Amino acid sequence: MSILFDRITLIGIGLIGSSIARDIKELCLAGELVISTRSEATLQRAEELGLGDRYVTSAAEAVKDADLIIVSVPVGSSGAVAEQIAPNLKAGAILTDVGSTKASVMAQMAPHVPEGVHFIPGHPLAGTEKSGPDAGFAGLFKGRWCIFTPLPDTDPVALGRLRGFWDALGSRIDEMDPQHHDKVLAIVSHLPHIIAYNIVGTADDLETVTESEVIKYSASGFRDFTRLAASDPTMWRDVCLHNKDAILEMLARFSEDLASLQRAIRWGEGDKLFELFSRTRTIRRSIVEAGQDVDAPDFGRHALDPKA
């Protein structure tokens, strides 16, 4: 591939930031790649891993003369980062982010962005339950969606350049308004994570079943939840705090449905249970057909298990 931006600055070098860095390097998309993160230790680790060309603790320093700036920090820190870097952003630069909530990030960042800088909020729907610069890998975004929530007056040329960047990483690109993004993500991502954290917490607190029993017999269903519940706590605390309304709406729906299911179990309403349990099967099939999950039973884990 050819160079798409003379200088790219990445602020934050966790799972997402470091995966972007690896892709940029591998595909030679930047003339120079500058990496910045607050933590000295993380920055040093990024340098040891050879993720960039230059390593800078100060975000304000790091963005000087950058053509593309990608902010990959927990969403609660977006405003502070925008405030720090704003004075040094050059005219014509593109500023984007990867945050899981969009209305809050836009409200936090937009007021700081100087005129002449193209702020285009984005969200690549990719990741694993691991975190930190060691967890990233090239190719993370291949075949995954990247959603932009552009402001109404966004420059189409700048948007086109940013689309080209994510396209180079192999992403499929969508656009929607930030409020809709936040509702969609609340159901496909935020609620699943919250439910997973909750059930793992419940299991951890039981008196009648020991934690070692839960661990020992987890392959019968429970372990599927533990993957999401192993995700980065800071990131998910911030998501909960910054997409509160949509999450509370989805939680209310979920709880209402669960109360009805609980009632069906209590009163032995077999037909009602059968109807729900049949309906949900179809969705799995559609997800596999849409290429959004593997077709192998048990997520293909059996084949990967050395003990199997």
Next chain:
Amino acid sequence: MSILFDRITLIGIGLIGSSIARDIKELCLAGELVISTRSEATLQRAEELGLGDRYVTSAAEAVKDADLIIVSVPVGSSGAVAEQIAPNLKAGAILTDVGSTKASVMAQMAPHVPEGVHFIPGHPLAGTEKSGPDAGFAGLFKGRWCIFTPLPDTDPVALGRLRGFWDALGSRIDEMDPQHHDKVLAIVSHLPHIIAYNIVGTADDLETVTESEVIKYSASGFRDFTRLAASDPTMWRDVCLHNKDAILEMLARFSEDLASLQRAIRWGEGDKLFELFSRTRTIRRSIVEAGQDVDAPDFGRHALDPKA
């Protein structure tokens, strides 16, 4: 391996039954393997797949002169099967099952079991979200737990022979009382399935987010739940109806915890969220260390995805 039983009869030839059949054949554990299932079509499919030596629609016929009988039907049908086969069970035979609930299955089957027949309830903790005779495979039970809930007067020699059988299939074996089994399974298996069915149902019913959006963006967390929610509806209806008390107890705990988490989100209690989200990480690590899940990020799916 050598022949462990002269004649084994399998009643029910779904995912579990047909996996047992494949192992018996592959390891030559039976002098003769008789397969029985109510449905003519399923029995024919079992024959096409060459799963046994003899195929019989009538369970009562099938058990004649069998030394080991394994009942692998939805737990709600256990009583009816026991009643049908009881008159033809030979003295000294071992009768076992694979049901996911144990107190109910024992209450349904035990009254029908004639004196001299060794009834030893069992539950192999293995399976995938697929069902039917085509979904089974040899090696399904390797490294997985099989839990026996023997009656107090169980003949130790018969129990030893049944343990030997599951040991040959590669299972690790445990024993516990049926009430404790039902509580343990309620948290590690039944609650996770019910929660998964419920969230997939909730997502399916939303007006503000379309089903196609849910499918399209499912890789951001939601898809992890759809696997469990694609499990056999008949099996899971029966589990809900036959382990009601333990399931309702776990559901109550889960809902209580969820209400508290919901409150923490509403009131912006970041520390509380962070504490829960950190605690759950440890359990994932223990599960991987106990060999109950793969160590690969994202269940290793990324490596399996042809588009990645």
